[in-house]
Every structure is written in structure tokens, then in C-alpha cells.
Amino acid sequence: MEKTISYTRQEHIITRQARAEEALLSQLDAGDYTPQHPLVQLNPYFFAPLCALVLFHTVTPCEVTVRVLGKEPAGDMVHRFPRGTRHVLPVYGLYPGWDNQVEITLENGEKSRLSIPTGPLPDEVPQATSIDTTAAYMGDNVMVLTAAMAATPVAFDYRGDIRWYSTEKLNFDLKRRPGGHLLVGTERFVGMPYYTTGVYEMAFSGKIFKEYRVPGGYHHDHFPMEDGNLLILTQQPEAATVEDCCVLVDRDTGAILKRWDYKKVLPQDKGGSGSQDERDWFHNNAVWYDKKTNSLTFSGRHQDAIINLDYDTGDLNWIIGDPQGWPEEMQRYFFTPVGEDFEWQYEQHACMVLPDGDIMCLDNGHYRSKDPAHYAKAADSYTRGVRYRIDTEKMTIRQVWQYGKERGAAFFSCYISNVEYYKDGHYLVHSGGIGTLDGAPCEGVPAQMKQGPDGDRVQLGSITCELVDDQLVYELRVPANCYRAEKLPLYYAGEQAELGAGKVLGSLGITGEFDTPIPAEETGELVPAHYGARLVEEDDRFTFSATYEKGELVQLLLCGEDGSTHRYFINTAKQSFKAMCVGTFQKADPRDVDKVISKEGLSGRYQVKLICDDKLYETGVTVTA
Amino acid sequence: MAVTVKEMDGAALEQLVKTGAKVLADFYSKTCGPCKMLGFVLNDVAKEVDGVEIVKICFEENSTAVKAHRVEGYPTMILFEGGAEKARLKGLQQKPLIVSTIAG
Numbered sequence: 001m002e003k004t005i006s007y008t009r010q011e012h013i014i015t016r017q018a019r020a021e022e023a024l025l026s027q028l029d030a031g032d033y034t035p036q037h038p039l040v041q042l043n044p045y046f047f048a049p050l051c052a053l054v055l056f057h058t059v060t061p062c063e064v065t066v067r068v069l070g071k072e073p074a075g076d077m078v079h080r081f082p083r084g085t086r087h088v089l090p091v092y093g094l095y096p097g098w099d100n101q102v103e104i105t106l107e108n109g110e111k112s113r114l115s116i117p118t119g120p121l122p123d124e125v126p127q128a129t130s131i132d133t134t135a136a137y138m139g140d141n142v143m144v145l146t147a148a149m150a151a152t153p154v155a156f157d158y159r160g161d162i163r164w165y166s167t168e169k170l171n172f173d174l175k176r177r178p179g180g181h182l183l184v185g186t187e188r189f190v191g192m193p194y195y196t197t198g199v200y201e202m203a204f205s206g207k208i209f210k211e212y213r214v215p216g217g218y219h220h221d222h223f224p225m226e227d228g229n230l231l232i233l234t235q236q237p238e239a240a241t242v243e244d245c246c247v248l249v250d251r252d253t254g255a256i257l258k259r260w261d262y263k264k265v266l267p268q269d270k271g272g273s274g275s276q277d278e279r280d281w282f283h284n285n286a287v288w289y290d291k292k293t294n295s296l297t298f299s300g301r302h303q304d305a306i307i308n309l310d311y312d313t314g315d316l317n318w319i320i321g322d323p324q325g326w327p328e329e330m331q332r333y334f335f336t337p338v339g340e341d342f343e344w345q346y347e348q349h350a351c352m353v354l355p356d357g358d359i360m361c362l363d364n365g366h367y368r369s370k371d372p373a374h375y376a377k378a379a380d381s382y383t384r385g386v387r388y389r390i391d392t393e394k395m396t397i398r399q400v401w402q403y404g405k406e407r408g409a410a411f412f413s414c415y416i417s418n419v420e421y422y423k424d425g426h427y428l429v430h431s432g433g434i435g436t437l438d439g440a441p442c443e444g445v446p447a448q449m450k451q452g453p454d455g456d457r458v459q460l461g462s463i464t465c466e467l468v469d470d471q472l473v474y475e476l477r478v479p480a481n482c483y484r485a486e487k488l489p490l491y492y493a494g495e496q497a498e499l500g501a502g503k504v505l506g507s508l509g510i511t512g513e514f515d516t517p518i519p520a521e522e523t524g525e526l527v528p529a530h531y532g533a534r535l536v537e538e539d540d541r542f543t544f545s546a547t548y549e550k551g552e553l554v555q556l557l558l559c560g561e562d563g564s565t566h567r568y569f570i571n572t573a574k575q576s577f578k579a580m581c582v583g584t585f586q587k588a589d590p591r592d593v594d595k596v597i598s599k600e601g602l603s604g605r606y607q608v609k610l611i612c613d614d615k616l617y618e619t620g621v622t623v624t625a
Numbered sequence: 626m627a628v629t630v631k632e633m634d635g636a637a638l639e640q641l642v643k644t645g646a647k648v649l650a651d652f653y654s655k656t657c658g659p660c661k662m663l664g665f666v667l668n669d670v671a672k673e674v675d676g677v678e679i680v681k682i683c684f685e686e687n688s689t690a691v692k693a694h695r696v697e698g699y700p701t702m703i704l705f706e707g708g709a710e711k712a713r714l715k716g717l718q719q720k721p722l723i724v725s726t727i728a729g
Binding site: 573 | 654655656657658659661662665666669715716717719720721
């Protein structure tokens with residue numbers, strides 16, 4: 001008979017990466033690795049299978065140029081590394097399932113070539129179904145798509161060939177700091193539907209420099225400030241509402257420096273979109289800081305509203321959105337449309353403030369009305385990138401550009417998606433949440449429908465476009481739903497390997513406990529096998545998972561050596577979400593529930609026990625905090 | 626201080642509310658984990674409060690009362706006083722919030 005439930009001790013990825021890197025460097029220094037016979041480690045940081053580290057010494061200091069040979073010359077990925085004698089070179093842009101040829105050229109012209117074979121793509125990595133652009137247009141750039149479903153983040157070159165992907169569920173927005181590091185949501189899940197611990201600062205090699213953890217978890221978006229601090233979208237831990245707070249996080253310590261709570265400036269039961277509910281009343285899916293006006297702009301999908309707050313005071317400056325249904329005292333914050341062809345945005349994403357003060361966003365167009373009697377059917381809907389010009393003195397708004405309406409329902413994403421601004425007339429419009437049921441546009445969120453009873457009949461799609469002066473210069477189609485698209489080069493200027501252990505910053509907060517004990521019979525037995533109970537312990541938390549019957553009364557107990565008992569309620573009720581921007585964490589069996597418990601606030605060793613209805617079971621597991 | 630948690634039907638609830646008494650009505654379902662948990666919480670609450678009737682109304686068996694009070698999900702607690710609704714708590718709640726809601 002088993003004495004414990006399934007138990008796994010999992011080190012933080014930063015710890016694993018540091019140890020692996022140290023071992024690799026020791027191997028380099030102990031060996032005789034030369035440009036002709038270098039040390040090569042594919043996927044050195046476990047996150048990026050199409051990256052390798054190539055390591056060798058040279059007798060004299062020299063610059064090194066690395067060239068991954070493309071399937072045709074335009075596909076070459078080239079980067080020059082600074083002068084040195086100990087060379088640790090991240091090699092980006094390998095092809096999957098390919099015997100990659102990599103050319104190493106020293107400053108003195110000496111060349112060598114090595115072969116780096118890679119494994120095939122995992123099934124969950126979506127491949128391009130079509131791409132229409134040119135190598136000249138894309139240059140060294142790749143298009144990174146982050147996941148909305150089980151699909152993992154992936155980068156496509158100008159041919160639609162995959163040149164990078166991650167095996168980890170890195171989520172929501174991926175953007176680059178001005179210094180070159182990437183910022184992306186972590187894969188460390190904390191709660192349904194898609195909240196994770198925070199944001200990773202990392203390289204395309206997979207090397208994580210920092211994890212910024214925030215109590216309450218991360219969702220949707222983050223924004224690097226000029227001084228390096230980070231704006232991160234979050235919520236009050238253990239609160240009754242979600243996705244309605246933003247925090248400013250110190251780039252060095254992870255400490256929360258400032259907080260904005262939109263409940264202080266907005267009514268929570270007014271102006272609702274078709275997807276609003278009491279818990280997710282605002283659904284903040286984007287943040288932007290504008291230095292000129294010292295203000296923050298947030299997108300709230302579930303109020304069809306883009307709001308602007310004073311950075312210092314948090315006061316509401318204005319709201320872009322259809323004012324119907326908002327109370328009279330709020331009307332002064334809304335704009336009056338002027339000009340022709342004006343349309344409001346509905347359930348929008350990715351708001352941004354352009355250099356001239358214009359506001360741009362991805363207008364999903366979900367429901368396209370405030371009035372339930374006039375909600376648009378998916379077949380009649382359209383998604384578009386839109387640019388508005390606002391006059392905050394006269395409180396007028398003019399639509400100065402849009403792209404997407406003309407593509408009709410075939411370009412309709414009721415959720416996710418984004419726009420990017422490169423310069424006036426040069427934009428990205430990503431419609432990443434397209435879904436059809438038997439060929440007709442899905443009436444519902446495709447990510448949820450794919451997991452439902454008709455999932456086999458649901459086809460997912462994503463179309464990413466770029467336009468120059470309204471001419472389509474790029475179009476990528478992928479058979480998956482993808483949260484955002486971001487075009488960027490794999491290497492940033494001056495990039496080189498940054499060695500040394502990463503840092504885990506910030507705080508997970510204290511997991512809320514339940515005061516009331518449940519009277520239960522002590523069985524002295526292990527949790528019955530049909531629950532499939534399992535526990536994964538990490539440095540800063542643990543996750544207890546099991547499969548329950550609907551409506552079962554469940555409480556997890558931590559029984560300390562000091563006689564203390566910590567109780568955590570586990571909700572076994574079927575949960576419904578009106579948004580599923582990232583369905584990555586949905587399980588095939590919704591009865592399979594994860595309970596994540598932070599170790600903060602705990603100290604010592606705790607036996608883990610489980611109450612199911614009126615029975616108390618042992619897990620045989622002791623966790624240490 | 627202590628009161629007893631009672632199970633009653635919708636008609637009895639209406640009668641009780643009409644008396645003007647302070648009533649905390651818990652609309653629950655027998656097939657809901659949070660409702661079961663709330664049952665234990667209310668038993669605990671009952672030990673600390675006075676001057677209030679705490680009653681449980683089965684959601685599935687009392688559709689008239691559910692509609693009359695616009696109860697959209699369970700568990701939902703409604704506090705009545707003077708014959709009218711004074712407060713509403715949706716979802717599972719902990720004892721301190723319920724006690725303070727009853728206290729007004």
C-alpha cells in the first residue's frame with residue numbers, strides 16, 4: 001500500500017538554470033574547447049529548444065560572429081559578439097527538426113562550421129498555415145505569438161518558419177525592455193482562469209534574470225517604465241473582484257511602490273459590456289504610461305472602456321467608450337464623437353497612447369452595443385485596429401484610422417488580440433481569437449468552446465497583419481488562438497550571454513485561510529486513490545491537486561508541529577468565466593482542481609491532510625516552510 | 626448569545642420577513658461545496674449573534690422565493706429587517722463579514 005500521495009519536490013527554474021549554467025562553464029574551463037571544436041549545449045536553460053549555447057576559448061581576444069544558416073540565404077540569423085577570449089555565445093534562430101549549420105567567424109577571418117541538430121516540434125506548437133510578406137520587409141525580425149490555448153509561445157520568420165518557441169506556458173504579453181531583456185508572464189499558475197505568479201525578465205535563450213512576483217497574481221499586461229520599474233496588472237489578493245488593480249514594481253527589489261485600484265474611480269455595476277459579471281466587472285487587459293501627460297491608460301474589456309488616470313493622484317481624467325448606460329455624474333468623463341465614420345470600440349484590447357497623443361486600440365467589436373437587445377451576432381461582427389484623436393479640452397473624439405471592418409466576420413475575434421504602432425501609417429493589427437463552429441463564427445469564446453462538448457467541431461485561427469499606408473505588407477495565419485503578436489529581432493543590439501544566477505523578487509503574499517473548521521471523522525487512511533491527489537512542493541509555495549465530485553465539501557489542512565492548524569477551502573463548484581483570454585490552464589476534466597498555497601506566513605513543518613465531506617484523510621506528505 | 630439555524634421553505638420565509646424581524650436567509654443547494662461550507666460557518670455565526678433569525682432555504686425546492694428575491698446563484702445570503710432587504714452577500718463568506726453584516 002502507498003504511504004503517501006504523489007509528491008514532487010520541484011526547484012525553482014532559476015535555481016535549475018543557475019546550476020546547469022555553472023556546470024557548463026566548469027566544463028568549458030576544464031576542457032580544451034576551440035572554435036573548431038566548441039562545447040555545444042542545446043536548450044541550455046530548459047525553456048527554449050531552438051536556442052543553443054556555443055562555448056570555447058580563443059588564445060587572443062577577438063570578436064566572434066555567429067551565423068545560423070537559413071534554409072535560403074535570406075533566412076540567415078547573424079549576430080556579432082564582443083571581443084574576449086572566453087566565448088559563451090547564445091545561438092538563436094535554429095530550425096526545429098533540422099540539422100542546423102552554424103558558422104563561427106573570428107575577427108581575424110578564421111571560420112569554422114558546426115552542426116546543431118534539433119528535435120521535431122511538439123504537437124502543441126502551432127505552425128503557420130500561410131504567410132504573405134517578404135524577407136526585405138521583415139529583415140531580422142520574427143513575429144512572436146503568445147498563447148491563448150494550450151499552444152506555447154512561438155516565433156515565425158519571414159517564410160513562416162519557426163525559429164523559436166518555448167516549451168513553457170509563458171503567457172499574455174511578451175515585450176522587450178529598452179535594454180533588450182524580454183518581459184513575459186510566468187508559467188507558474190496561481191489560480192483560475194489564468195493568473196500566474198508574475199512576470200519573468202528573460203532572454204530568448206530561456207535564461208531568466210528575474211521573476212517579479214506580485215501578491216494577487218499577474219494577468220494580461222505589463223509596461224516597463226523609463227526608469228526600469230514595471231507596471232503590472234493584478235488584483236487585490238483574496239478579494240471579491242478581479243482584474244481591477246495595477247501596481248508599480250521596483251525593478252531591483254520587486255517591492256510594490258504604488259497601487260491603482262479602479263474601484264475608487266469607477267462604478268462596478270454600470271456601463272457593463274455583454275461579458276461583465278460582478279467578479280470580473282472591469283477586466284483590465286492593457287496598461288500604458290504616457291510621459292507627456294503623466295497619466296496611465298487602461299483598457300477595461302467588461303466596461304467597453306479605455307480609461308485614463310492621473311499617475312500621481314489616481315484621479316480619473318477621461319473615458320473613451322460608448323457612454324450609454326453610464327450614470328449622469330460620469331458623463332462628463334466621456335467624449336463626444338465628431339467627424340465621419342466614427343464607431344466606438346467594444347470589449348477592446350491593447351490600448352496605447354501614440355507620440356502625438358492619439359489613442360489606438362484593438363476594437364474586438366464583441367456584441368458591438370451596450371444594449372442587450374442590439375448585441376451583434378458573431379456572423380455580423382468585425383474586429384479592427386482603430387486610432388482615435390481626442391481633444392481633452394473640448395472633450396471630442398474623432399476616428400482617424402481603422403483597419404479590419406472591411407474583412408468582416410472572418411477577421412472577428414471576440415477576445416484577446418492587439419495592435420502595434422511603428423510610425424504614422426505603419427501598424428500591426430493582430431486578430432488572434434478567431435473561432436468557427438462547423439465553419440460559422442463561434443457565438444462564444446473559442447478557447448472555452450474548444451474545451452466543451454463541441455470542441456472537435458471548433459476550428460481556431462489567428463491572423464496577424466501589418467500595414468504601411470493601408471497596404472497589407474504582412475499577413476500570417478496560424479491555426480490557434482494567440483493572445484498577442486509582437487514583432488522583434490531575436491538578438492538585440494549588443495546582446496551577449498549574461499551569466500550568473502537569476503533572482504526571485506517580490507512576494508506571493510499569504511494565501512487566505514478559512515476560519516471555520518469542518519467536523520470530520522479521522523479515518524487514518526490515505527486520500528482514496530480515485531481523487532488522484534498529488535502535491536508539488538516548490539521553494540516558495542506548494543500546489544495540491546485532486547479530482548473531486550461536483551459539490552463535494554473539501555478543506556485542506558496544514559497541521560504544524562507546534563499544534564497549529566491552517567485551513568484552506570477548496571471550491572469544487574463548477575466555475576464559469578465570461579472571459580478566457582488564456583485557456584492554457586484549463587483542464588480536460590474541470591473537476592481536477594489545483595489549490596496553490598504560498599509558504600509566506602507559514603514557518604516550520606506541516607503535515608498535509610484533506611477533509612472530503614465528513615472524512616479526514618492523510619496525504620503522508622509533510623511540507624516545509 | 627446564540628440563535629438556532631433553521632431550515633424552512635419559501636412560504637415560511639415570507640411569513641417571517643413580514644413580521645419585520647431581522648432575518649438572515651441563506652439560499653443554498655445540496656449539491657454545492659461552498660453551500661455546505663457556509664452551513665458550518667452559519668452554525669458558528671449562530672453562536673455569536675442574537676436578535677436575528679438565521680434560516681436556510683433550499684434553492685432548488687423554493688423557486689418562487691428564489692424568483693421573488695432575484696437570487697441568481699448559490700449560496701446567496703439576504704438580510705431582511707422591517708420587512709425589507711437590507712443587505713445581500715453572494716458566495717461563500719467567512720464569519721466576521723457575516724457577523725458584521727448582521728450587526729449592520
